[in-house]
Amino acid sequence: MKLKRSIFLFCSIAFIGMVAFTGREEDPIEKLLTSLQSWAENNPQEKVYLHTDKPYYIVGDTIWFKTYVTIGSKHQLSALSGAVYVELINEGDSIAQSLKLPLMAGMAKGSIVLSDTAIREGNYRLRAYTQWMRNAGPEYFYDRTFSVGNSAANTVFAKIDYIYAKDGEQTKVTALIKYTDQKGEPYADKAVRYELKEGYKSIATGGGKTNESGELSVSLPSSKSEKAGSTYILTRITIADGENVPKSFPIKRASQQTDVQFFPEGGNLVNDIWTKVGVKVVGANGLGVSVQGVIIDNENKEVSKLETKHLGMGYFNLKSEQGKTYQAKITYPDGSVNTLKLPNAVNEGYALSVYNNTTGDTILVRIGAGSSILKKGDQVVSLVAQSEGDLQYAADIHVNKAVTSIPIPSKGLPSGILQFALFSESGNPLNERIVFVQKNDHMDLKVNSSKKEYSLREKVEIELDARDAAGNPLVGNFSVSVINEDVVPSDETTENSIFSQLLLSSDIKGYIEKPNYYFHNPTDETRANLDILMLTQGYRRFVWKDLISNKQLPPVYKAEKLVTNITGKLMTLNNKPVADGKVTLINNKLGLVLDTISDGKGKFKFSNLLITEGIDFTIQGRTAKNSKRLEIQIDKFVEQDATPNINIGDINSDIPKALMASIENSVKQDLDMQKHGRIGRGQHLKEVRIQASKLPKFGNTIHENQADQVFRPDSRQNCGTFKDCLEKMNNNKSVRFDQIMSEDCGPMWVARTLSGDGVYAVTIDGWILESCDFQELLLGDGSNISKVYFVYDSYAMRARLLGGRFGLKPPPVMAIYTKSGNFRQKYDPSVVYYAPKGFASVKEFYVPKYGNNEVNNSLADLRSTIYWNPATVTDKEGKARLSYFNSDNKGTYRVTVEGINADGLLGRQVYRYQVK
Structure with a gap:
């Protein structure tokens, strides 16, 4: 079908006399198209979108979400993967929670509880992907940053601002942190200790006292190794004797200074050809900066002007001349001026320009040829347009003049990113340009209620009507969220939507500021700005050179199905395969037993297992002769690492202010619950206060973000023993090992802090062990180790891990956790414990019912999420009806409906009504 379509395009273009074809024996374009088709068939692209009930949350809330997984350029629901992973990632770029959900027809529903015991105020991320998507890389995962505010019990409010100052060629950055109480009164003359951290690596420490305005200045050191998005400041302010309140702040710094980049359209500036040059200016906070400037040549003559009007993006036109160089003289908002060199122009080359008339039915492509090209006479180049690997256009073009224009019909092109690429006659890639096709090929989705004004707790009935562009009814699957915008105010342009994610963000590397701006109310202006975004942000699902030369690597990760296979090998203790061995699989929860036999290579397999959480x-x-002198090796996939946050611009540095309406609503809810004798959320959600004078009786576990350093084994790490791995771990600031002579154990290794002034108490799976008890594990290969927490700074965290058994000043702790969770179990290589990640259970959203059978009448209903339904299906008439009850909060209620049908038509509609 693809070849027929391209032939149709060839014929239509030839008919209007714009394209000529060659009859080469081995046409490089045919090889190119064959490679593209092969890549598309072997690498179908899945995408993930999460529709959440709210744009941000309060500690103690539940995140309700629905997952949509699509595949290919038509965005149809994927049947390739049977499981999707949804992760909550904290500011330290550590995975706080992880869910595996079953995909049914490409969709899944789920929830994440923001437990007060594990979550505190900060900027978090939701990341979602399938195992198959890992082949493309985490740049194409769903990755959204959102804020979590503190509870009603918050006694310290803090915000962070940044002050930038030039020091020669360097930019000095100072963080100004301000602490206030609930009434806005400053915490003046209070001691503060701080630590600047990159993940779990400590970069700098220090301290000081707040001034009369409750402010503390912290100079941020420059660090070439610093990763954007993964650096934060952890502070502890002493507000009373022995009462320390921790606060963490992200370092919202994409770079040390404002970053200016130039993007010649098509890739090159070519002398004597007018070229559109995109400009992108990003501030140190990751957001676009509006600048003005002029382009001057090496004779200081002004040849063009530039201005970035939309989110730091803009463009100018330039016709470069041979022998000249060009610079941009830029004026920043603070009045400072900087002069930057433009990319050098080439004499021999092509310029590729695309004019995307979104309101018409044609995309105009222009190929500009430099004078040196024209001197060679008639040249043949190949123009290819593809979307998600699906060929949309291909033709050979004869170039024999300065500008060759090719009008391409846009009818039938799907909405989304379309990549144009120009190739030489020998098949080498020359130029690339991406454009966005934004057409009316989505659902016509209408949302209505019987009236526009309602009362408190009144029943609301909502009707959905889904149709295609021709007015035909559609059967679709939708998720519906209703929130009170007076309690959860938000900016719809900054949100992720099903359109912005599946059509834009999932195909573009890097951060996109205000992604839904381009979709929630499309106009000529938004379309023009979207084209500038295409000009300044790259597309790299694959590299043409690798595609042509067949250097594309085969997929590493297989598509995971709904059912799981447990596979492995039986090996002798001399590491030789055991053929015809007997393997028994026992379900520890249900007691079910399965048996199988290993093949000639020692491999075994238990197929089609549906594994749930827990x-x-x-x-x-056993060998064929029933001997247990063998070893079982289970095949396990390597988990996806947490990546640094690229969404620097979405990091909120003043969460209490931005979420004030939600926090105040939480206060009202908490007070009402206490008034009626219930345990209010505020009684559960008090901040962690570290008191050095006395220690509560903790358990023996802590959260990962409370450890001073975390070690996770990496199979790629070149180390022989577990002890060796710990000493060689990345940025080791925690441990060294000394050998001592013990009367009971003989020579043995003890773990000390790196400074050598403290010996670690060692716990394994919560058990406190003497040094000689874990020597075998220490000198083994560490294959059974899941993670290790090092805790040395906080007496409170030490005490928690050690159960308070060492008094007020417990020693530093090295807490080791094994994969089996039971270190004391006698080691037997013929028996292994295996806990694969199972499907998480799914909660249902509670919808109160009022009227004759009114519930909880005495309690105030102050829900911020009024209604959530992730499984709304329209009937054959395209209709669906929903009903629910309003809460006790007045205001504007926003109904957001998103969904998809079997043909991949996307739908989103926002509807509002008033509650008085």
């Missing part, structure tokens, strides 16, 4: 197994191996 299911674990014991796997036992």
Whole structure:
């Protein structure tokens, strides 16, 4: 079908006399198209979108979401993967929670509880992907940053601002942190200790006292190794004797200074050809900066002007001349001026320009040829347009004049990113340009209610009507969220939507500021700005050179199905395969037993297992003669690492202010619950206060973000023993090992802090062990180790891990956690414990019912999410009806409906009504 379509395009273009074809024996374009088709068939592209009930949350809330997984340029629901992973990532770029959800027809529903025991105020991320998507890389995952505010019990409000100052060629950055109480009164003359951290690596420490305005200045050191998005300041302010309140702040710094980049359209500036040059200016906070400037040549003559009007993006036109160089003289908002060199122009080359008339039915492509090209006479180049690997256009073009124009019909092109690429006659890539096709090929989705004004707790009935562009009814699957905008105010342009994610963000690397701006109310202006975004932000699902030369690597990760296979090998203790061995799989929860036999290579397989959360197994191996002198090796996939946050611009540095309406609503809810004798959320959500004078009786676990350093084994790490791995771990600031002579154990290794002034108490799976008890594990290969927490700074965290057994000043702690969770179990290589990640259980959203059978009448209903339904389906008439009850909060209620049908038509509609 693709070849027929391209032939149709060839014929239509030839008919109007714009394209000529060559009859080469081995046409490079045919090889190119064959490679593209092969890539598309072997690498179908999945995308993920999460529709959440709210744009941000309060500690103690539940995140309700629905996952949509699509595939290909038509964005149809994917049947390739049977599981999707949804992760909550904290400011330290550590995975705080992880869910595996079953995909049914490309969709899944789920929820994440923002537990007060694990979550505190800060900027978090939701990341979602399938195992198959890992082949494309985390740049194409769903990755959204959002704020979580503190509870009603918050006694310290803090915000951070940044002051930038030039020091020669360097930019000095100072963080100004301000602490106030709930009434806005400053915490003056209070001691503050701070630590600047990159993940778990400590970059700098210090302290000081707040001034009369409650402010503390912290100079941020420059660091070439610093990763954008993963650096934060952890502070502890002493507000009373022995009462320290921790606060963390992200370092909202994409770079040390304002970053200016130039993007010649098509890739090159070519002398004697007018070229559009995109400009992108990003501030140190990751957001676009509006600047003005002029372009001057090497004779200081002004040849063009530039201005970035939309989110730091803009463009100018330039016709470069041979022998000249060009600079941009830029004026920043503060009045400072900087002069930057433009990319050098080339004499021999092509310029590729695309004019995307979104309101018409044609895309105009222009190929400009430099004078040196024209001197060679008639040249043949190939123009290819593709979307998600799906060929949309291909033709050979004869170039024999300065500008060759090719009008391409846009009818039938799907909405989304379309990549144009120009190739030489020998098939080498020359130029690239991406454009966005924004057409009316989505659902016509209408949302209505019987009236526009309602009363408190009144029943609301909503009707959905889904149709295609021709007015035909559609059967679709939708998720519906209703929130009170007076309690959860938001900016719809900054949100992710099903359009902005599946059509734009999932195909573009890097941060996109205000992604839904381009979709929530499309106009000529938004379309023009979207084209500038295409000009200044790259597309790299694949590299043409690798595609042509067949250097594309085969997929590393297989598409995961709804059912799971447990596979592995039986090996002798000399590491030789055991053929015809007997393998027994025992479900530890249900007691079910399965048996199988290993093949000639020692491999075994248990197929089609549906594994839910909490299911674990014991796997036992025996030889054909029933001997247990063998080892079981289970095949396990490597988990996806947490990546640094690229969404610097979305990081909120003043969460209490931005979420004030939600926090105040939480206060009202908490007070009402206490008034009626209930345990209010504020009684659960008090801030962690570290008191050095006395220690509560903690358990023996802590959260990962409370450790001073975390070690996770990496199979790629070149180390022989577990001890060796710990000493060689990345940025080791925690541990060294000294050998001592013990009367009971003989020579043994003890773990000390790196400074050598403290010996670690060692816990394994919560058990406190003497040094000689874990020597075997220390000198083993560490294959059973899941993670290690090092805690040395906080007496409170030490005490928690050690159960308070060492008094007021417990020693530093090295807490080791094994994969089996039971270190004391006698080691037997013929028996292994295996706990694969199972499907998480799904909660249902509670909808109160009022009227004759009114519930909880005495309690105030102050829900911020009024209604959530992730499984709304329209009937054959395109209709669906929903009903729910309003809360006790007046205001503007926003109904957001998003969804998709079997043909991949996307739908989104926002509807508002008043509650008085």
